[in-house]
Amino acid sequence: MTHTHLTLDDVSYLLPDGRILFSHLNMVFQPQRTGLVGRNGVGKTVLARLLAGQLQASAGRCLRSGPVHYLAQQVAASPQTTAAGLAGLQAPLDALARIEAGSVEARDFELLAERWDLRQRLESEWRRSGLEHVRVDTPAQTLSGGEASRVALSGAMLSGADFLILDEPSNHLDRPQRLALIEQLRRWPRGLLLISHDRQLLAEMDNIVELSPQGLASYGGAYAFYAAQKAQQQARAQSLLEQRKQERLREERALREQRERLERRQASGERGRREANQAKILLGRQQERSEGSAGKLRQQQDAARERLAQAVRDAAGQVERAAEIAVHAVPQPRAAPRALFTLDAVELPFVPQATRRISLSLGAGRRIGVIGANGCGKSTLLKVLAGQLPPRAGQVRVQAVCAYLDQNLAGLDPARGAAEQLLAVNPAAGEGRLRMLLAQLGLDAEQASRPSGQLSGGERLKAALACALYADPPPQLLLLDEPSNHLDLPSLQALEAMLRGYRGGLLVVSHDDAFLDALELDGWLEAGPEGWRLRDGAGPQGGKD
Known part of the structure; x- marks a missing residue:
């Protein structure tokens, strides 16, 4: 066979x-x-x-x-x-x-x-x-x-x-x-x-x-x-890179001291030649020898520097590029009201009868995962909270500054660049600082200027996150609908770290249990045959899976 x-x-x-x-x-x-x-x-x-x-x-x-x-x-x-x-x-x-x-x-x-x-x-x-x-x-x-x-x-x-x-x-x-x-x-x-x-x-x-x-x-x-x-491999590669950088610093210091000694000897020799009573031809030959020695040393030092630089480049090549989304510089929202939002006998449009009606109040700082089968109304709930859909009945009161990212990132204008759109929501920060923040998120100068409709899915997510998190004022409530779509594993892990650093209220829809588990959520809003149910707990089934 x-x-x-x-x-x-x-x-x-x-x-x-x-x-x-x-x-x-x-x-x-x-x-x-x-x-x-x-x-x-x-x-x-x-x-x-x-x-x-x-x-x-x-x-x-x-x-x-x-x-x-x-x-x-x-x-x-x-x-x-x-x-x-x-x-x-x-x-x-x-x-x-x-x-x-x-x-x-x-x-x-x-x-x-x-x-x-x-x-x-x-x-x-x-x-x-x-x-x-x-x-x-x-x-x-x-x-x-x-x-x-x-x-x-x-x-x-x-x-x-x-x-x-x-x-x-x-x-x-x-x-x-x-x-x-x-x-x-x-x-x-x-x-x-x-x-x-x-x-x-x-x-x-x-x-x-x-x-x-x-x-x-x-x-x-x-x-x-x-x-x-992978983590062990990258730790070893990072350690080797730091070692090569230190070696380059030590060798650069030694090369500089070597050059300074030669320059002192040349200066001393020049003084001696000026004071000595020697024929011009002999003085000229001594100067030629001195300049030849200096030139040879420069060549040797240039070659040594290139070897050191290559060793650093080789070590850096073994270290993966930094995660595509930075894990630092996450703005913290201002003091939020006691209740971020209240839904009073709200009827959601376009959803099944079982999950059409919801009453819910979410306290400041709560971090909630929203789960349930496709079509049960999870995305519709976020759109109602974001003011993009009116409820069929009931009252919606959102007291917090809110930012909403839908699955298609429709809030981004495809004809405008990320830098331009970020400046529009935070004009006081200045374009230079905002471009630096975009760079920290992994969008370089060219990507930040390119129309967002021409960016990849992951790049568009970063642009949308920037416009949400770096707005003035920063959001007190973040509504995220399937934010892990389009991301590779390193970017996904960086997004998780970024959201763990965000201390405002969080309502996140996802079917990715590993992603939700990584966000340090404190509760779950589940849509099922019995309607909506809010419960505390660590995992999507009431405990760690």
Whole structure:
């Protein structure tokens, strides 16, 4: 029996503009659960498509022992697409229908490949995944984004592939859907390569592989082991960098003292020559020798400085770039009223009956995670508090200075730069200081001036955070709707540290349990079949998961 594997053999890939995305990658992916992590833009999706055979390497080879099924981040569906088509099984199911109607075409039998129970297996997989209402002829456009992703994954589970490659499969899934996804992946018996920033999913992996500008590195173990190894690696790299910097300082001091000694000897020799009664030709030769010695020393010292600088650059290259969002300089809000807001018999628009009505008062400094299934009204609640949607009934009183970031960051003007928009909400700070704050958040001068509509998702989040946190006055209540979307792991961890440093009131909607756990929340507002329920506690289920 052939050993199942995916192999990268000295693989390089050039972007259409000629830039090198990555080069000389070598790795064998074994038939186990492997998580692929790395910063946004480093090339994870391109690498996945190379491994799946959807792209060709610029150099080197991608070897596959058998069929590979690749599931992209975005599941595309036309108006005519059915759930069967979304699962990638429309052709064999159509062939089955024609055979059942009497077809004897050889092509139909080839497409079906003796999978006579394919329809029953697919619908059984959907039932096991909590998609009981889906049938093979269900129009794909009637499915939510999360449902569509899991329908496509169900088809992948029945593909018979040796390897599944999944690109961010938990994007936009709510908490129950994420748990269902985990159960689906646990049932997969063969090779799996998972691209994700979802730490809950990565905790299920047998091995973590990281793609960085330095190449591919395999860490072994699940996410917790990877994180510990990574922290130790970066601590050693940082220590080496500091050591090289100190060595450069010591050597620079020694070189300076050496140069000063030579200059003193030259000055003394010059005085001696002026006082000595020697022929001009002899004095000239002595001066030439002295200048030659000085020139040779300058060359030696320049070479030594370059070696020292290169040693520092080499050490710095082993230290990852600072996290994309700074963890310091978070403004503290002014004294807040005792109650940040009060909802009195409020009826929310456009939400199910069970969670339509809510009465709630939130005290100053409370940090609350808002959880519940997709469509239950979490985002609508934040929009009502932010004044972007009127309630159907009841009274909304918001006493605090409030800042709201929705999932699409609609508060940013796509035609204006972050620096211009930040100056508009805090004109007294001055443009220079505000640009420095943006730089601390990871937006350089060019990014801060570029129209925000041209920025990446992570860059737009940083711009929106800046306009919220550095406004004058700073917010006493921060409303965040899925702020961890679009962020890679280092940026996500930096955002967590930043929000831990914010001491105002916080109401944050997220389906990412690891993200919520990291924010040091003191309570949970849960939307469920019984309506809204506010409770104290450390974890989304009333305690640590």
